[in-house]
Amino acid sequence: MQSLSNVLASSSLPTSLQNVLTTTTQTCIDISSTLKKGSLAGILGMAGNENVQGEEQKKLDVISNDMLKDALLALPEVRAIASEEEDDIVPAHTDGEYLIAFDPLDGSSNIDINSMVGTIFSIYSKKGDKPATEADFLISGNQQVAAGYVLYGPSTMLVFSTGNGVAMYTLDVDKSEFILTQASVTLAKEAQEFALNMSNQRFWSDNMQNYARDLIAGKEGPRQKNFNMRWVAAMVGDVHRILCRGGIFIYPWDKKDPTKPGKLRLMYEANPMAMLIEQSGGKAYTHTHRILDIQPTGIHQRVAVILGAANEVDKCLSY
Ligand SMILES: O=P(O)(O)OC[C@H]1O[C@](O)(COP(=O)(O)O)[C@@H](O)[C@@H]1O
Numbered sequence: 196m197q198s199l200s201n202v203l204a205s206s207s208l209p210t211s212l213q214n215v216l217t218t219t220t221q222t223c224i225d226i227s228s229t230l231k232k233g234s235l236a237g238i239l240g241m242a243g244n245e246n247v248q249g250e251e252q253k254k255l256d257v258i259s260n261d262m263l264k265d266a267l268l269a270l271p272e273v274r275a276i277a278s279e280e281e282d283d284i285v286p287a288h289t290d291g292e293y294l295i296a297f298d299p300l301d302g303s304s305n306i307d308i309n310s311m312v313g314t315i316f317s318i319y320s321k322k323g324d325k326p327a328t329e330a331d332f333l334i335s336g337n338q339q340v341a342a343g344y345v346l347y348g349p350s351t352m353l354v355f356s357t358g359n360g361v362a363m364y365t366l367d368v369d370k371s372e373f374i375l376t377q378a379s380v381t382l383a384k385e386a387q388e389f390a391l392n393m394s395n396q397r398f399w400s401d402n403m404q405n406y407a408r409d410l411i412a413g414k415e416g417p418r419q420k421n422f423n424m425r426w427v428a429a430m431v432g433d434v435h436r437i438l439c440r441g442g443i444f445i446y447p448w449d450k451k452d453p454t455k456p457g458k459l460r461l462m463y464e465a466n467p468m469a470m471l472i473e474q475s476g477g478k479a480y481t482h483t484h485r486i487l488d489i490q491p492t493g494i495h496q497r498v499a500v501i502l503g504a505a506n507e508v509d510k511c512l513s514y
């Protein structure tokens with residue numbers, strides 16, 4: 196059973212990237228320990244502020260953001276960070292090499308019900324000779340050098356890719372280190388399950404409503420097959436289930452709020468998950484574009500997301 200530190204040390208990844216990955220994942224172990232304390236530590240509930248996206252921050256959104264921010268800004272390899280919970284990018288070291296975008300706590304609405312949440316991260320290599328600006332981050336997901344998430348579930352798991360497949364690690368809580376538990380993840384091309392917040396159905400495009408109608412029609416409908424539905428309400432949990440046993444996850448375009456034509460954020464939700472899904476053999480699209488090809492226009496940009504089993508994503512796009 197190999198530890199993450201052994202896997203990294205025996206890899207051909209630059210030491211600088213190994214250091215960024217080690218700091219990110221070690222901080223997630225600290226976040227995991229904090230989460231385990233729950234209401235005993237007075238860390239549940241609202242923080243009393245809104246983030247730049249007008250969402251109410253939970254105390255744990257702020258705590259996990261501060262933990263990652265402090266740890267990464269202290270690392271000489273880090274040029275800047277961008278976070279769901281920070282209005283603007285935060286420059287670190289002008290001569291640092293890496294830009295890290297993260298969602299410190301994904302699935303915030305699950306915090307107070309003691310259900311699954313996670314941290315999602317995306318890492319780019321981009322040197323420069325001036326302090327980093329937002330423009331430095333506006334590069335497509337194709338250029339991610341590493342991406343992944345830590346899922347805080349019954350066990351804490353790390354899943355990441357450096358562009359050469361996807362590996363899963365499980366936290367050994369006694370040793371406080373991640374142990375490799377699945378060296379390579381392969382996603383089946385066909386799906387039996389879908390993850391879709393059906394309560395938004397009336398706000399979707401006609402095509403999306405037709406696709407969902409046909410999924411639900413099951414064996415008696417045009418798909419001639421029964422599908423099961425699952426919704427964790429944390430993208431990190433839904434994507435993890437898909438990487439473990441297949442399926443499709445969709446957060447489509449909707450007309451609920453014209454300023455948010457898609458709920459999920461490109462830089463720290465869609466891009467890193469798209470990299471993991473593609474690296475395991477699946478597909479990740481908006482309604483029209485491969486997610487990793489999108490040229491970002493802002494660090495908090497939102498996109499529609501259709502990802503998972505390759506043939507089911509194709510089927511969805513065919514509508
Ligand atoms: O309210 P809904 O439609 O269930 O939304 C759930 C989605 O929102 C998110 O929780 C957004 O992420 P944050 O919790 O980081 O804001 C996704 O993880 C999840 O897929």
Ligand SMILES: [Mg+2]
Pocket residue numbers: 298300301302430464
């Ligand atoms: Mg999120």
Ligand SMILES: [Mg+2]
Pocket residue numbers: 256279298299300301302303
């Ligand atoms: Mg979040």
